[in-house]
Amino acid sequence: MEPILNVKNLTMNFGGLKALDTVNIAVEKGQIAALIGPNGAGKTTFFNCITGIYEVSEGRMEITPPGKSTQELKGLKTNVVTERGLARTFQNIRLFEGMTVLENVMIGRHCRLKSGIFSAMLRPSSQKDEEKKAVNDSYKILEKIGLEQYVNEMAVNLPYGAQRRLEIARALATDPFLLLLDEPAAGMNPQETKELDDLIIWLRDNENLSILLIEHDMKLVMSLSDNIHVVDYGKKIAEGTPEEVKSNPDVIKAYLGDESEDA
Amino acid sequence: MRLFKIILGVAVVGILGFLGIKEIIADPVYFLELFLGGLTRGSIYALIALGYTMVYGIIQLINFAHGEIYMIGAMTALIVASVLGLWGWNSAVIVILAFVFAIVYSCAYGFTVEKIAYMPLRTAPRLSALISAIGMSLFLQNYVMLAQTSEYMPFESLIPDFKFWEPFSHIITSVEMTIIVTTVIVMILLGILIKFTKIGKAMRAAAQDKIMASLVGINVNRVISTTFVVGSATAAIGGVLIACHVGQINFYIGFLAGLKAFIAAVLGGIGSIPGAVLGSLVLGISESMFTGYFWSEYEDVFAFSILVIILIFRPSGILGRDETSKV
Amino acid sequence: MVTKKEIKLSFFIGLWFMVLTFPIMVIKVNTITNTVIFRWPNLLWVGIVCFFASLIWNYLLRMKEEKKKADTKDDIPIVHRLLQNEKFKIPFLAALAIFFLLYPFVFSMYHTSILISALIYVMLGLGLNIVVGLAGLLDLGYVAFYAVGAYTYALLNLHFGISFWVVLPISAVFGAIAGTLLGYPVLRLRGDYLAIVTLGFGEIIRIVLENWDDFSNGPRGIGNIPAPSFFGHQFGQHDSVIYIYFIVIGLVLMTIFFVNRLENSRIGRAWIALRDDEIACQAMGIDKFKTKLTAFTLGATWAALGGVVFAAKTSFINPMSFTIWESITILCVVVIGGMGSAIGVIAGALVLILLPEYLRAVAEYRMLVFGALQVIVMVFKPEGLIRSVRKIYKFKKVKE
Incomplete structure (x- = not known):
């Protein structure tokens, strides 16, 4: 079967700097894949490339949504990528501060709804039904993620861990088949990290989702991932199961530095 | 789209070039007058545009009040010259003191405006x-209008008609010549300030990356203040010169001049100092x-x-670079 | 409380401003008669005022810092709390309705006319609030669309004798077209460039109106614009003011009604999301450009409607009514009232427009105060006088 995300030879140049250099990454359906690497290795750049925030220099990025044919992502605008079924969270939390928690999630529903400016002003029954359904769907998502007690709070007033979870809820609301999580556990305490671990597994098993995550918390990565991709200096240096990656000499070198150079 | 742009550009330049050459041949002196008048105007724009572009380069803010600094x-x-x-007093002393006070x-x-209106908003959204x-x-x-007057005030030219310039004065007056020469001198001094002095280096560093600059021990707040002060100084020179040239001022002159200078800065590539000068001359x-x-x-x-x-x-202007927003 | 250090600092700041404002505040030259007056008392006043202003300024800055640290939840503005209270809401709205209904019959034509102006600003403010407050697009050329509306009525009436009620929808369409035409190229630009370009566009429209004599009659303007008719019946001067008053009240109510619906709709939420974070907004599947364009166009439509009413009310228009200062005044209404907050904008328009009208002594300081208020509001209370409150959704507990 086709992988649901298949990135081939992705290259991203910033001026003369190659932030990503012929990177190949494939994510299978139902997989939790992880993208790891030292700081500045190009992990977030990779996310920005596939979600259309950066214009890719070279390479192909194909998706195969479940039950649909293969499509190319290159050249699509960010919002179209989301419509096709890729949703992401951000490393530095980017919630909409002027809105409540529920409304943040409802923004995620935006691309699945239709009502336009005139129906907003005139409110025909189709718009009312749609709005009601959007509210209920969003509330259900909050329940799943365990944020329903904050429903009408302003998003900025949430505790840190809850803000991270809200980012996931908001992404879920776009009905993705692939969820891209950018350091979802950053800044969380061990208890919150444990809950996140459970949540991600629950999402894969019950929501029919595939997940690609960037993470620095190695314990989390090793316990969660089916497959791990390692990048360093914009190049992919290893791929495999947690066990394989753990014992790969290139990976150890990338994380610990080359000892022969230290002297 | 690209091809379209090129064809459009070539067509415009071609037509203008054709018309231009025809006109120049018909009346070369008129053309020269227009050219030198434009150069004068462009010089003034350049003196103001520097402030916009330097401030924008460092805090990414369109300093709307910059035109008012020029007016002040x-x-x-x-005021100093009248008193x-x-x-x-001796007219030579008046000229010097008027410039110094201005x-x-x-x-x-400029310094005070930054402290009141911009410094508390350093971390706020750009819209604020x-x-x-x-x-x-x-x-x-409105402060100047209420404290002084809303009428135009005649401005006695501080710059005399130089004797030695008389042979050329039918094409370019000595005031215009002074404006162009002063602008060139100011540009050179500014270039030296930014290239070679410590504060100039700090300014360039802060424009690149404020956080990094502060980590290596640069007092970013002081650098920003200096940028406002330097920009204000060049704008003041421009203000006095244009007043001499036009012969009257009021509280409102800063608005339009500021806008034009901003346009010039964008034309040249905002954030770039040579760009501001080039854009100003082209616009003028x-x-x-x-x-x-x-x-x-x-x-x-x-x-x-x-x-x-x-x-x-x-959008990046003639000399500006494209920027990619950070995520 | 105020520390000794702050008093010392404020003392020096007072001195600094005395020196700073000396040439402009103290010396007054008249270059025509060649006289100079020294206004020494001003020096003292500046010192005293700046000393206390500095004390207050520092105190407020400190309060702001402490509030940020304390992480307290923001209080809901009192107006909203009152309006949420059912017991209070109905009598309050009823009183308001009676007040506005009786106003033109109780007060003179002069007062009614002033209130009409203020209400036009309420409309314009609510329209601009969509663009600036909700979608976060700084539009400094808003007055251009206002002019489009006014001139549409004036010219269509002059040449074709089309009446107010027919022009109203036509001008809305023209406003929308103008908004789209301008928005299409410029909304791709970054926010601060948008401000300058719209400002430029506003000025272009005014300059063209001033110079294109054959089209707009130049600076002389267009006069004899008829007041609206009531099913073909033309009122006398006095009744016609009252009639326009009720038309404006109707339009304001319609504006509030629509804006309220828009704010809590799919589109309205997208506007706010766009204002808060463009990149996250796109990553949530929102088309940035389209969303901006709808806000911009809708704002322009409202400005055009306001323009028609303005032309009908004054019966004379010329380009001087559509200067950049008009745009800035409307912006002040939105910013000071509270960006994104309809109630704030309404209050802002009424206060900022009515106060200078009635306090003639301070009317000339109007723009000075507006400018200062803009800075102060942005520094200390960026959400404005009455901040916006988001809708509360109620759910039955499903679990437990």
Whole structure:
């Protein structure tokens, strides 16, 4: 079967700097894949490339949504990528501060709804039904993620861990088949990290989702991932199961530095 | 799209070039006059545009109040010159003191404006800082209007008609010559300041990356203040010079001049100092040609149209670089 | 409380401003008669005022810092709390309705006319609030669309004798077209460039109106614009003011009604999301450009409607009514009232427009105060006088 995300030879140049250099990454359906690497290795750049925030220099990025044919992502605008079924969270939390928690999630529903400016002003029954359904769907998502007690709070007033979870809820609301999580556990305490671990597994098993995550918390990565991709200096240096990656000499070198150079 | 742009560009340049050459041959002296008039105008724009571009380079803010700093420079010079003139001081001393006071006061205003209206908003959304800047501009204009007058005030030219310049004065007056020469000197001094001095290096570093600059021990707040002061000083020089050239000022002169200078800065590539100078000269000369050969009443429409066209087709300006927003 | 250090600092700041404002505040030159007056008392006043202003300024800055640290939840503005209270809401709205209904019959034509102006600003403010407050697009050329509306009525009436009620929808369409035409190229630009370009566009429209004599009659303007008729019946001067008053009240109510619906709709939420974070907004599947364009166009439509009413009310228009200062005044209404907050904008328009009208002594300081308020509001209370409150959704507990 086709992988649901298949990135081939992705290259991203910033001026003369190659932030990503012929990177190949494939994510299978139902997989939790992880993208790891030292700081500045190009992990977030990779996310920005596939979600259309950066214009890719070279390479192909194909998706195969479940039950649909293969499509190319290159050249699509960010919002179209989301419509096709890729949703992401951000490393530095980017919630909409002027809105409540529920409304943040409802923004995620935006691309699945239709009502336009005139129906907003005139409110025909189709718009009312749609709005009601959007509210209920969003509330259900909050329940799943365990944020329903904050429903009408302003998003900025949430505790840190809850803000991270809200980012996931908001992404879920776009009905993705692939969820891209950018350091979802950053800044969380061990208890919150444990809950996140459970949540991600629950999402894969019950929501029919595939997940690609960037993470620095190695314990989390090793316990969660089916497959791990390692990048360093914009190049992919290893791929495999947690066990394989753990014992790969290139990976150890990338994380610990080359000892022969230290002297 | 790209091809379209190229064809459009070639067509415009071709038509203008053809018409231009025809006109130049018909009346070369008129053309020269327009050209030098444009150069003068462009020099003034350049003196103001520097402040916009330096401030934008460092805090990414359109300093709307910058035009008002220029106006305050001109106003201070007028006040100082009038008082000293009434006291019967020597005219050479008056010229020097008027310039000195104009520069010192503009710098002080620029410094104060930054501390009040922009510094508390350093971490706020850009929209907030921009609105604050508009408020400051409005405040300063009305402050001068209420404290002085809303009428035009005649400005006795501080720059005499030099004897040695007489043979050329039918093409370019000595005031215009002084403006161009002063601008060149200011540009050279500014270039030296930014390239070779410690504060100049700090300014460039802060423009690149404020956080990194502060980590290596640069006092970013002081650098920003210095940027405002330097920009205000050049604007004040521009203000006094233009007042000498036009012969009258009021509280409102900063608004339009500021806008035009901003357009020039964008045209050249905002954030780039050579760009600001180049953009100013291009805008000044083309405005002068436009009013000379086409419709003078649509002079400002012409400038704004240039802005719109530049922003749509090449938002980074002539010398600017493209920027990628950080995620 | 105020520390000794702050008093010392404020003392020096007072001195600094005395020196700073000396040439402009103290010396007054008349270059025509060649006289100079020294106004020494001003020096003292500046010192005293700046000393206390500095004390207050520092105190407020400190309060702001402490509030940020304390992480307290923001209080809901009192107006909203009152309006949420059912017991209070109905009598309050009823009183308001009676007040506005009786106003033109109780007060003179002069007062009614002033209130009409203020209400036009309420409309314009609510329209601009969509663009600036909700979508976060700084539009400094808003007055251009206002002019489009006014001139549409004036010219269509002059040449074709089309009446107010027919022009109203036509001008809305023209406003929308103008908004789209301008928005299409410029909304791709970054926010601060948008401000300058719209400002430029506003000026272009005014300059063209001033110079294109054959089209707009130049600076002389267009006069004899008829007041609206009531099913073909033309009122006398006095009744016609009252009639326009009720038309404006109707339009304001319609505006509030629509804006309220828009704010809590799919589109309205997208506007706010766009204002808060463009990149996250796109990553949530929202088309940035389209969303901006709808806000911009809708704002322009409202400005055009306001323009028609303005032309009908004054019966004379010329380009001087559509200067950049008009745009800035409307912006002040939105910013000071509270960006994104309809109630704030309404209050802002009424206060900022009515106060200078009635306090003639301070009317000339109007723009000075507006400018200062813009800075102060942005520094200390960026959400404005009455901040916006988001809708509360109620759910039955499903679990437990």
